[in-house]
Amino acid sequence: MSLAQRDAAVLWHPYTQMQTAPLPIPVVRGEGAWLIAEDGTRYLDAVASWWVNLHGHAHPHITQRVSAQLATLEHVIFAGFTHPAAVELAEGLLQILPSTQNRIFYSDNGATSVEVAIKMALQYFHNHGQPQRRTIIAFRDSYHGDTFGAMSVSARSAFTAPFAPLLFNVEFIDVPVPGREAEVMAQMASLAQRDDIAAFIFEPLVLGTAGMVMYEPESLDALLSICRRHDIFIIADEVMTGFGRTGRLFASDYLREQPDIMCLSKGLTGGTMALGVTSCSAAIYEAFLSSDRTKTFFHGHSYTANPVACAAGLASLDLLLAPESFADRQRIAAAHAQFAQELHGLPGIREVRQRGTILAVEFAPDETTSYFSRLRDEFYALAIARGVLLRPLGNIVYVLPPYCISNAELRLVYDTMLAMRELVVRAATATAPASLPEFPHD
Numbered sequence: 001m002s003l004a005q006r007d008a009a010v011l012w013h014p015y016t017q018m019q020t021a022p023l024p025i026p027v028v029r030g031e032g033a034w035l036i037a038e039d040g041t042r043y044l045d046a047v048a049s050w051w052v053n054l055h056g057h058a059h060p061h062i063t064q065r066v067s068a069q070l071a072t073l074e075h076v077i078f079a080g081f082t083h084p085a086a087v088e089l090a091e092g093l094l095q096i097l098p099s100t101q102n103r104i105f106y107s108d109n110g111a112t113s114v115e116v117a118i119k120m121a122l123q124y125f126h127n128h129g130q131p132q133r134r135t136i137i138a139f140r141d142s143y144h145g146d147t148f149g150a151m152s153v154s155a156r157s158a159f160t161a162p163f164a165p166l167l168f169n170v171e172f173i174d175v176p177v178p179g180r181e182a183e184v185m186a187q188m189a190s191l192a193q194r195d196d197i198a199a200f201i202f203e204p205l206v207l208g209t210a211g212m213v214m215y216e217p218e219s220l221d222a223l224l225s226i227c228r229r230h231d232i233f234i235i236a237d238e239v240m241t242g243f244g245r246t247g248r249l250f251a252s253d254y255l256r257e258q259p260d261i262m263c264l265s266k267g268l269t270g271g272t273m274a275l276g277v278t279s280c281s282a283a284i285y286e287a288f289l290s291s292d293r294t295k296t297f298f299h300g301h302s303y304t305a306n307p308v309a310c311a312a313g314l315a316s317l318d319l320l321l322a323p324e325s326f327a328d329r330q331r332i333a334a335a336h337a338q339f340a341q342e343l344h345g346l347p348g349i350r351e352v353r354q355r356g357t358i359l360a361v362e363f364a365p366d367e368t369t370s371y372f373s374r375l376r377d378e379f380y381a382l383a384i385a386r387g388v389l390l391r392p393l394g395n396i397v398y399v400l401p402p403y404c405i406s407n408a409e410l411r412l413v414y415d416t417m418l419a420m421r422e423l424v425v426r427a428a429t430a431t432a433p434a435s436l437p438e439f440p441h442d
């Protein structure tokens with residue numbers, strides 16, 4: 001039996017309809033921006049393996065630090081004990097995080113970093129004698145993870161429908177995309193009047209799962225200053241946008257109004273190990289200091305601050321802060337911008353969005369907007385056949401690459417997207433032959 005067949009006999013994959021999904025591709029090796037399959041086929045990882053990989057696969061520097069840590073101390077309980085990697089990573093993060101951030105709380109992944117953030121904000125008000133402040137505001141199309149708290153503050157969708165009655169109540173506002181800013185400002189202003197609002201959680205500048213929906217720092221700043229005036233905590237979920245993705249180290253670096261709490265994961269270890277961080281301001285941390293033990297933050301995980309994961313985080317920070325990595329991020333952003341120009345005005349393209357190293361192309365036509373659409377599967381198969389890993393969100397195809405991707409490799413991704421456009425235009429021509437404009441590359 002092949003590895004894929006053995007997998008099919010025993011495994012259950014995430015976000016996968018196991019009845020209809022094709023057999024998974026068995027990957028045996030990673031190298032730079034490439035994944036290498038059992039049969040030798042190479043796939044360009046244009047989505048950074050679900051947005052986690054920063055510096056390429058099996059990077060020698062990360063490998064070296066992780067192996068050294070593994071041979072020294074693999075794990076230790078993090079209550080009553082500490083270790084060098086946890087302290088050094090916290091010190092390193094606080095040096096680059098916005099100056100409002102004062103403490104680091106470790107957990108296991110993005111969803112847990114969000115759970116911790118929500119619990120910190122709610123217990124702050126509990127400890128402060130304002131328990132009525134327990135409502136969270138979130139964006140209607142947001143994604144913050146798949147655990148119950150994280151699902152509650154995320155979009156109500158097909159993904160959350162089976163659990164809808166069990167999700168806690170959240171006030172949703174729209175995303176202030178260009179043209180809708182004033183409307184969303186009014187929604188926030190109205191909610192902020194209430195005495196039960198604890199916090200506003202958001203994906204700064206780019207909503208990933210919503211389809212790489214983007215909005216401007218000025219619009220977010222306007223929302224955040226309303227929060228600030230009403231003592232509503234600002235929770236920036238930078239699980240996807242952190243560590244250089246948006247062209248600055250953090251998306252919050254584009255803002256005047258800085259967060260009280262931040263959620264980090266994904267790129268935190270360069271894509272090597274699962275690790276989550278929730279950072280917070282001194283004011284939040286201090287609200288838990290008391291001789292009254294019930295004010296303690298009673299939250300933890302068995303693997304909190306795992307030394308091997310922290311070592312991966314330290315190695316990734318070394319690479320992220322090297323001048324070559326800054327240059328790579330600028331180079332990728334420039335290449336994306338140029339490709340966006342290339343796509344401008346072409347039939348089959350509805351919109352092109354970009355922020356830093358993230359490029360999203362929204363294809364026409366309308367009937368393909370659902371995540372479950374046929375075109376999504378056709379796009380995916382087309383890319384795989386060309387040796388490129390792209391994971392379309394419905395009719396939206398994005399590139400979110402490891403920073404080591406070369407210009408030639410980027411060109412391969414762009415050409416794949418152009419082939420998707422041909423598919424869209426051909427499909428449209430088949431149904432409405434007379435009314436469509438000429439296809440310029442034919």
Ligand SMILES: *Cc1c(COP(=O)(O)O)cnc(C)c1O
Nearest residue numbers: 109110111143144145208239240
């Ligand atoms: C992926 C993601 C999460 C969840 O992280 P996991 O590690 O998958 O649990 C939370 N927030 C945002 C913005 C994300 O993109």
